[in-house]
Amino acid sequence: MIRLLFTILAGVLLGGVVHLVSVLALPRIASQDAYSRLSAITKLNAVTPLPLADPGNTLMPYMDPAFATAICRYDLSSGPIKLAVPVSQAYTSVSFYTRSDVAYYAINDRSAGRKVIELNLMTEAQHADLPEDEDITAADRLIIDSPTSTGLIVLKALAAEPGLMPLAQASLAAASCRTDTAPPEAPPPKAAAPAAKR
């Protein structure tokens, strides 16, 4: 009898360990998390507009139907990402998620304080490799460190009324998200333009 009680007690204690391990492992082994759901329909290092939230759209639970949404799925291994999102009429926000769906940074149009939200996203190692002086000259560009080399950027624009949805979608369609490889070499030759006019 005592042996049976002891067995049950040991089982419950071991169960606690199983519980902790499985909770910590769940985000890693989940195959239906938001990143996996979105990676099938989004392009890498480019802005992909998402279909509007409606009853037939079961892409993700609890999507806000008042927002136009676009996703930039990024991979920083080939270089930092340059993101530019024009601000829409009502409210625009940019949220950053790691590969395991942790929201590590979010900014809205007001805290960005401009007509275009411009951000540079890079890993901590890439940030450390930036030349010192460039960091200063680029101080007006916001630099964000990504904890993981892959992840999601979610761009959202509010349509304050249903009729304004096309405008919100249009402002997101003008957003860009691309790998910022070596700085552009020489500016495009201007001499060609007058020559063409003649």
Next chain:
Amino acid sequence: MRLIFITLLALVIATAVGLGATWMTATRGTDFGTLRIGAWTARPKTGTADVDPYSRASIARAGDLPIGQGDGVAFLATTDDKKKPLDGRCDVVVSGVTPAARFWTLTLYDLKGRLVANSLQRYGFTSEEIIRGADGSFEVRMASRSRAGNWLPTGGIERYALMLRLYDTPVGVATRTPRDAPMPAIATAGCP
């Protein structure tokens, strides 16, 4: 023989207890860092980098993306103020004021987080389109049949959830009491 049996029993109990507890916490959620105001609950910490492991597990399981803290905060209600589950066949009134925020949206979902189909294609209200009283307060009526004023169709489903999202708001991790965040009241006004 007996030792094997006892070891197996202990392992079976461990698996059942461990995975059962994980299933429970991942589907129902936990109370860590939960902000409760009336019938509304929010977990502002899920929108930050120091989200707790239980919330991470339930987010991964549900497949949603939590709203980032610099973006806003989401409050969910599945019952009215008297703890009665929200019933789509009844008239439910959400009234009062909302915490300070540049914009908010109120959306009706089924319990799995899907929008509820209706002929009006109205799934929620934004703060811009709602009709308010002279004092700035508002009243939204959830019902299966059309109502005057701010009517949100329930499609007659048995159980639903309301989500109030505040965008660009001071409400967040530091919010503790209803005084910081006056949430609208939810009341069941009558069932047919």
